[in-house]
Amino acid sequence: MRSSLFLAAAATLLASSVSAHPGHDDAASVCLTTPTDPSCSTFTFPNATLSAAIGDICKTSSFLPGCSLNTACAADASLPATQCAPLTILATLCTATDDTAVTTAVCSKTYGVFCAANSLIPSCKTQVAFPGLPSGKAVAGAVYSICQEMAAMTDCKICPAPDATGYSSCDQVKAWKGLCLDMPDMKQCPSYNDMCKATPFAPFCTAAYVAPSTPTTSSAPAPSPSGDHSGHGSGNSASSASSVMASGAMTLLSVALAGALAL
Structure with a gap:
């Protein structure tokens, strides 16, 4: 007995x-599908969720400025968290309206859901798109226009002419940077000049910038021990705590x- x-x-x-x-995972699944749930007012994204969405876009559309941003941030952990937070990178990709033809398949199921206008998730309001960074289509057009007028410029070798979709299969931001730093007074460069004046992000705006020879991360920046760019580490902590219990x-x-x- x-x-x-x-x-x-x-x-x-x-x-x-x-x-x-x-x-x-239970809390995450609610906020990733129903971000108006009251519990989402304290929700922080699992880093893997954001990195997966970024990867899905950039594996087929690496020419997009948001993908150039992701690559730069992955290569240099010392870059500012303000620009390199994974949610900022995803927002940069998903809010560029001219690029929806190549981003909607992913963004409509991810960022467009959990960061909808009525979302209660705090970081959707604080970690917004990189300010002033144009769409991939706009950058491709600017580069092509410059190189039609000044074909002998060194950085015109980086990108071929845009294809039928309006994009060039290359690092469009690298070409744009090089051309506009060489001749900042060109009529195609005011948007570049304004962006770098407002946000002097070194990989995009500094001629002498060189990324570390060995990438510091393999994708979007990983959480730091003291708390990552958007609270992403909390998901792992909660999971570990549950496992311990x-x-x-x-x-x-x-x-x-x-x-x-x-x-």
């Missing part, structure tokens, strides 16, 4: 311990079973 009571109490302890600490509960159950068998 005492053995049965002992086992029942242990089972109850295990169930209550696990149910009291639901996994972070579940492990502890299993240990208690094992002890209970041993005690029961000894009676």
